[in-house]
Each structure stands twice: as structure tokens, then as C-alpha cells.
Amino acid sequence: MTEANERMDRPTVVVSVGTDHHPFDRIIEWVDEWTAANPGVSIVVQRGQSAIPTGCPSYELIPHPELVEMFSMADVVVSHGGPSTVMDARMVGRLPVVVARNPEFGEHVDAHQMRFAEHLRRHNLAVVIDDKAAFFDAMATALANPGDFTVPVDTGSISGVVEFGRVLDSLLRTTTPLTPSSPAGAEAPTPAI
Helix, strand or coil, X not given: CCHHHHHXXXXXXXXXXXXXXXXCHHHHHHHHHHHHHCCCCCEEEECCCCCCCCCCXXXXXXXXXXXXXXXXXXXXXXXXXXXXXXXXXXXXXXXXXXXXXXXXXXXXCCCHHHHHHHHHHHCCCCEECCCHHHHHHHHHHHHHCHHHHECCCCHHHHHHHHHHXXXXXXXXXXXXXXXXCXXXXXXXXXXXX
């Protein structure tokens, strides 16, 4: 168990910005402001290369199995627009609050997260947020009505999600880390070259 799990009795909010080398400081600023306004809420952030939040514990990297376990315990999961992270949250029964990385702000190389987030919005697969006011509203709603931010656990669609990730990785020349112990199943995909 990592220090992240040890320091949180029961995380109420877990934020994951992914591991891309581009900083995602916009969401960290929102989280800091929200945390200051909600001091009684337990929150932990997996920040990647983003700024270190000032108002809550954060970690550059939380091992995947432990991050997914934290998602399963959380009342609210906030995610960047990465397909793997979004699907990890849904696999453990959480309807994630998604803030897509925007290349206009230097948060990613292209707009693929924004396109994926729009797909999620159209199909009611996540609560997609585009600005700070909507983020604050979504957090208030999620904490007031946590049952509205749960989804049935459906492991039957996972192989399709893994295949989608492989295709996306191939197109973007990236590698999404899945391991045999990941919730995506017992298979570990071959990294894209």
C-alpha cells in the first residue's frame, strides 16, 4: 500500500491527471481553490508532471492497482480525459467528473482528449466539465448526491475498451500502461511502436 492510501482513511475525492509529460496545472488550480472552500473534504491528487497542490496531499504517480482501489473507495473521481483512466473509474462503479486536457493551454499535443470527452458527454458516460464554475457545481452535486455518481459495474465491455486503447495508442504513438493485474483484465497489451 502506498503512502497515498495510508494517509487517506477514506478518500472522498480522488483526482487523477494522468502521467503525460505536459503539466495540467489548470485542474490543479481548480482543485486548490475548491479545497480551500471545502476544508472538511478529504481529497488526494495523482498529479503527474503538474504543479503540486497546496491544499491537499498529492503524488506524482500512484501505482495503477492502488489508484483504481482508491477510485473504488471514493465518493467522487475526477479524471483527465484519458480513456484508460475514465474506464478504470467506470469499471469500479464511479461516474467520473472529466476535465479534458486542452492543447491550447499546452496540456497535451492535440485535442484527442477533448474529442473523447465530447463522446463521453453525448453518451452520458461521464460528467464532462469545461470551466471552473461547472467544476465547482459538479463537485457540490456529487458530494450532495454521491449515488448519482455511481454506475453499474460492467466488465463485459472491457475488451472493447482495451482494443480502443490499443488503436488510440497506435495512432498517437503512445503507450497506455496496462498490466496483468490491471482491472482491464488478465491480458497485458503489446505496447505500440
